[in-house]
Amino acid sequence: MSSSRVGFRFLNNARFAFRNASAPFRRPGAQGFRFQSSEAGAAEQQSAFQRMWNSPVGVKTVHFWAPVMKWALVIAGISDFNRPAEKLSLTQNCALMATGAIWTRWCLIIKxxxxxxAAVNFFLGCVGVVQVSRIFMWQRSQTGSSLEAAKELEGEAADSAKAVVDQAENAVKAVGEKTA
Structure with a gap:
């Protein structure tokens, strides 16, 4: 009985080889066994460039080019680190900060x-946070120094008023002494 089983296996293998005569010369996974996917084999055979090119977020889609172009905003924001804080726009940098925060979350939700x-939006939000904090620190320093300047001006005005009053009193005394 064991010899018939071996023969049956041999016969099945021979039939398979006859139907697939070019099997040894065929690409692995091209038209393989019943449960083997031809797409999985093709994906393994592709180079890194082909996988990137054919990806749903690959080079030929907006999902690739939008972040590439948005890096220009991040680079421009970073170059503004050298500008004085009084020349920065608070509303513009608040918009960059909010855009970065909102779209970072959204990029992780979409399919x-x-x-x-998401990465470029995260860095855009970080640049916005840094610039807004610089602007607020500069405004706080200006508010504090303007109060000090106002106190100094008040003191100088009081001193000059006292000097005018003293001069007026001296002039009245001088006129009173001449008439008497």
């Missing part, structure tokens, strides 16, 4: 999830 866009 396909776009991690590149």
């Amino acid at each position: 396909p999830r776009n991690v590149l866009l």
Whole structure:
């Protein structure tokens, strides 16, 4: 009985080889066994560039080019670190901060999830936070120094008023002494 089983297996293998005569020369996974996916084999065969090109967030889609172009905003914000805080726009930097925070979250929710866009939006939000904090620190320093300047001006005005009053009293005394 064991010899018939071996023969049956041999016969099945021979039939399979006859139907697939070019099997040894075929690409693995091209038209394989019943449960083997031809797409999985093709994905393994692709180069890194082909996988990136054919990806749902690949080079030929807006999911790739939007983050690439948005890096220009991040670079411009970073270059503004050298500008004095009094020349920065608070509303513009608040908008960059809010845009970065909102769209970072959104990029992680949408399908396909776009991690590149989430990263650029995260850095855009960070640049906005840094610039807004610089503007607020500068405004606080100006408020404090303007109060001190106002106190100094008040003191100088009081001193000059006292000097005018003293001069007027001296002039009245001088006129009173001449008439008497």
